[in-house]
Amino acid sequence: MLNITLKDGKILEVEHGTSIVKIIDRISKKLAKFALVARFNNELVDLNTVLMESGTLEIFDFDSPEGKEAYRHSSAHVMAQAVQNLFPGVKFGIGPAIKDGFYYDFDTEHIFTPDDLEKIEKQIEDILAADYPFVRKELSKEDALQFFRDRNEEYKIELIEALPPGSIISLYSQGDFTDLCKGPHLPSTGKLKAIKLMTLAGAYWRGDESNKMLQRIYGTSFLKKSQLDEYLHRLEEAKKRDHRRLGKELDLFTLEEEGPGFPFFLPKGMVLRNALEEFMREEYRKWEYEEIKTPIILNRSLWEQSGHWDHYKENMYFTQIDDQEYAIKPMNCPGCMIAYKHAQHSYRELPIRYAEMGLVHRHEKSGVLHGLMRVRAFTQDDAHIFMLYSQITDEIKKVIEMIDEIYRVFDFKYNVELSTRPDNAMGEVDIWDKATEDLRQALEELKIPYVINEGDGAFYGPKIDFHLEDSIGRTWQCGTIQLDFQMPEKFDLHFIGEDGMKHRPAMIHRAIFGSVERFIGILIEHYAGAFPVWLAPVQAKILSISENNLDYCARVFQMLKKRGIRVELDVRNEKIGYKIREAQMQKIPYMLVVGDQEMADETVAVRSRATGAQDVMSVDVFVEMIKKDIDQKK
RNA sequence: GCCAACAUAGCUCAGUAGGUAGAGCGUCGCCAUGGUAAGGCGGAGGUCACCAGUUCGAUCCUGGUUGUUGGCUCCA
Secondary structure: OEEEEOOOOOEEEEOOOOEHHHHHHHHOHHHHHHOOEEEEOOEEEOOOOEOOOOEEEEEEOOOOHHHHHHHHHHHHHHHHHHHHHHOOOOEEOOOOEEOOEEEEEEEOOOOOOHHHHHHHHHHHHHHHHHOOEOEEEEEEHHHHHHHHHHOOOHHHHHHHHOOOOOOEEEEEEEOOEEEEOOOOOOOEHHHOOEEEEEEEEEEEHHHOOOOOEEEEEEEEEEOOHHHHHHHHHHHHHHHHOOHHHHHHHOOOEEOOOOOOOOOEEOHHHHHHHHHHHHHHHHHHHHOOOEEOOOOOEEEHHHHHHHOHHHHOHHHOEEEEEOOEEEEEOOOOHHHHHHHHHOOOOEHHHOOEEEEEEEEEEOOOOHHHOEOOOEOOEEEEEEEEEEEOHHHHHHHHHHHHHHHHHHHHHOOOOOEEEEEOOOOOOOOOHHHHHHHHHHHHHHHHHOOOOOEEEOOOOEOOEOEEEEEEEOOOOOEEEEEEEEEEOHHHHHOOOOEEOOOOOEEOOEEEEEEOOOOHHHHHHHHHHHHOOOOOOOOOOOOEEEEEOOHHHHHHHHHHHHHHHHOOOOEEEEOOOOOHHHHHHHHHHOOOOEEEEEOHHHHHHOEEEEEEOOOOOEEEEEHHHHHHHHHHHHHOOO
């Protein structure tokens, strides 16, 4: 007999060789219905697994990450089977579960079309109806290789060859489809219900652009049709918040064919942008930064000195002035190095914090451009901090606190990543290790949760990145803190120490918005275009009821303007409902309705964007109210 | 950059078995003076992204170019 310990601590006694399914049947009928996979002695396993030893058992349903992953992973296998049935001879890449679904990569002469997706979905239905069991089989590495060689599955062969010799290789079959797979899977295809194929895409084999491009089909699956519908509905809703759409609707910015990746900011977008920059400048004062501005075009020799010429050339634009070659800056650091060197510095001055709203240009590949999120020209709210080595941890912590404080103003949730040494890195490995350790230590001391992103650092140093989410859950790097021991070396920076000798300062690059453009993109999606009053391009709009009220409206307009409120006046010959609808769609925080009544009482009828509630008050009271919103950044 | 799809009025989109195009919104004009999410009527507005080719004739078919969208990160 075996002793099986359950999640609640209960111990079941079962016979040697009992399957997990049987055990679940004994635990509860309901559980039996919803169970998808299990964890036995810390290993995820199929429910069909037969237990040969005592241990702890945990059961997962669709609501658990483990269950959901297995569900989607099994969905991917079913999709692959459907593709195999419809397109014989197709070769298989990989097919994992991902955040909101799954994908599978295929290699076939046939080019999939959206019509094919429908056909594949029909085929999937049949496979679900047939309720094929998922059967696990374990082979030696040699036998597994033979199996896939017989089927000419070159990608599977490559995957198996990468495994250590002597490995036990598991295969999963359902019906006439067999795939190399670690598992676990659901008991049978009939457990799957609502599967939908979403999109087609190209994807390089193993994510390496020197490899062949395979055809990827993305799909998702849910326990019930209603959950799937809800998910699709959420996606539709999210699309309405897309910053590219709102940017157009609210006249914030535009992207034109004449400048792919070079956004135009329109008057309203510019107001928003200026409000953000003004806010950042207040923060500069508060956190003791000094602001500088360095040139956009600088001589090639500078970029050779900084290492950009060797490490970043493909991303840079160049130009000629007289007979000299110049580069358009892709980063602000080299200019800032020169600014630092302009004078001799004492240890007493450190840390020196130079901030710069720096416009940089980068040649991004055409296929990666995306609205304001990924552009070819953007403004970094950059800063470089020069300091003693003994000040490093404190300075990093200060920057982390500053970022956290600023993101809080917008009510952002963010993820933190620590990115380590990339392949094209400049400098010694042990210096990198030291820098990485400094960053890690600061995160640990502040108890900030983070994940490590191997090999994703900048070429001159490791970094802490702050990622924000867009409306459909894609994350974008915004804030960044990068520790750099290379630039001070390359530019021979120094300060005069207590001993009267020259010493090398340490340096941090940091940005908080990251890119003002990207940050605006995120903000638009975050607020769905309904900006808080302090950011709203138009904070209040005066709507006249009839021609009788024109003079009074103009007076109110002037009063508000004088008090610094961003106000617009709508005195067109339209009905009030029409004007309100328009102002509402422009997401203007306050509408001030003015008719005969208000004119007589010297008031305005304030309608709130959020609630639609009306409140009649004097202009002074309204100004006081809206000023309070602005001050509190509401 | 690579794979696929898409590109028609300022915006959102319809359309043509190949015979140079339509709606709604917006804009402009006139009428209505209207009290909290669209009042009525009328007008203007298009080299159907660009360049070639096929054809008597191309917005439509073919090829190329440009741009846009989704993906190329999730590792059996």
